[in-house]
Amino acid sequence: MSKIYSLIPILSLAVLWVLLSGSEQGDGPSVAYTSADIADFYAFRGAQADKTVFVVTLQSPLSVGTVSQEARFDPDVMIEFNIDNDGDFKEDLVIQAIPRDSIMYFFGPSAVAPENQGISSEINVNDLMGSVQISDIAQTYIAELDSISLFAGPRRDPFFFDQERFSLIQNGTVAPEGFNSGVEAVDAFAQSNVLTVAITLPTELLGVAPSHALNDYTDFNLPNAYNVWVSTKRKY
Amino acid sequence: MALLNLRFWRFLPILVLLVVSCEDADDFNNVIEQVSCSDGIQNGDETGVDCGGSCPQCIDGLDFSGVYVQQDIAGRPAINSVFNISGPLQDAFNRAAVSSRGAQDVISGSSNLTFPQVFKDNIDLYFVGYSLNEAPVSFQTNVLGFDALGFAEFLATTDALQLAADGPTTYRSSDLWFTGRKLSDDVMDTTLLLLYGGAEGDRFDGVNGPMLISDGVGLGNRVFLTDFPYLEAPLTE
Numbered sequence: 296m297s298k299i300y301s302l303i304p305i306l307s308l309a310v311l312w313v314l315l316s317g318s319e320q321g322d323g324p325s326v327a328y329t330s331a332d333i334a335d336f337y338a339f340r341g342a343q344a345d346k347t348v349f350v351v352t353l354q355s356p357l358s359v360g361t362v363s364q365e366a367r368f369d370p371d372v373m374i375e376f377n378i379d380n381d382g383d384f385k386e387d388l389v390i391q392a393i394p395r396d397s398i399m400y401f402f403g404p405s406a407v408a409p410e411n412q413g414i415s416s417e418i419n420v421n422d423l424m425g426s427v428q429i430s431d432i433a434q435t436y437i438a439e440l441d442s443i444s445l446f447a448g449p450r451r452d453p454f455f456f457d458q459e460r461f462s463l464i465q466n467g468t469v470a471p472e473g474f475n476s477g478v479e480a481v482d483a484f485a486q487s488n489v490l491t492v493a494i495t496l497p498t499e500l501l502g503v504a505p506s507h508a509l510n511d512y513t514d515f516n517l518p519n520a521y522n523v524w525v526s527t528k529r530k531y
Numbered sequence: 532m533a534l535l536n537l538r539f540w541r542f543l544p545i546l547v548l549l550v551v552s553c554e555d556a557d558d559f560n561n562v563i564e565q566v567s568c569s570d571g572i573q574n575g576d577e578t579g580v581d582c583g584g585s586c587p588q589c590i591d592g593l594d595f596s597g598v599y600v601q602q603d604i605a606g607r608p609a610i611n612s613v614f615n616i617s618g619p620l621q622d623a624f625n626r627a628a629v630s631s632r633g634a635q636d637v638i639s640g641s642s643n644l645t646f647p648q649v650f651k652d653n654i655d656l657y658f659v660g661y662s663l664n665e666a667p668v669s670f671q672t673n674v675l676g677f678d679a680l681g682f683a684e685f686l687a688t689t690d691a692l693q694l695a696a697d698g699p700t701t702y703r704s705s706d707l708w709f710t711g712r713k714l715s716d717d718v719m720d721t722t723l724l725l726l727y728g729g730a731e732g733d734r735f736d737g738v739n740g741p742m743l744i745s746d747g748v749g750l751g752n753r754v755f756l757t758d759f760p761y762l763e764a765p766l767t768e
Contacts, residue, residue: 384689
């Protein structure tokens, strides 16, 4: 029993941080609720089968009304979509997005030299892809550039989760009772907005895809797959 | 390298504005002057050097200089918030390159911690929490065949969305795992299944113990668009 009691402070800590988190928003006290706080990342095949879509959501949660209307991207925070082509989990291509005034500028896909891989980046100004007027609550702007589409602005949060119940399960309070169902299960994000950046582009621009990462660990035979992630990087 | 420079439309000016200049009609010393969006001079219908007109718009006058340093990062959903519950370690995770979270990589700011071991300890904590007032239980090999440490290592060292170049993209659909993440994918149920569900995925399913493999919520009344930007318009009330 002494071991269990010694863990109780740790469990209490867990409650603190999990209450701040949905999927990823609020994770990490340094970035939580800042303009660089990533909530969720999505990557999927577009309505046209030869296109890929990247979506990142930021600054969650934005309550409906004034908070959503006044939410702004930070001109000192660059959003970077990273693509690993060879399975080493280092970015081989990046697509960067950063706002200036009311415009979101996109750069890339840009090849990243090995010496430039990692947590520090400069903006690839020579690889301008295009730009789009940042949307607001009332008006949606989409840039259609040849085979690429760009969007930046507030949208309804696509993420859904009964976060509060999970926190209580995590700290042991209701673990033996489990999750709720029906109307008792509450989606903490159902009534919130988020800032989003979305891009669709021809998949062929992403280059070659390596062997699926899970194939190295299991007996699965999954199709070749890029490793992709999104990061926010602040100007120093 | 700007891959997009290869997009065909940028060569339209070449076709349209192809200029053949004959210095001397009597010899064959023809000079072909080609206009492109990467020749370092303002030509064609460009309004600046290699920008404007049929090239990308000009960004002259805008300052994009400087070094930008990683603040936050996201690959698979909910990794840092479910499997790494300590605030300082979440910060360390957010600031680490994806490729620097292996069993050999000591977490920056710690003396000997690694993310695989931290994740393993966090997985165990879920079962400690469950066991506070119950008979002790522990993690069981999950539907991917991972034991707790193997699962932790996989999550920590490969934290990206795997994105299939061809074929369906889904976080999980039947036997198809990690080929992308759609807006509608119930990624938290997948995460819970891998944490609590055991080898057959039926542990803690509400029959075999309490319901811990699904949070009971789905899309609700969300309606995603069928085309770009796919995301639903913001709520106004």
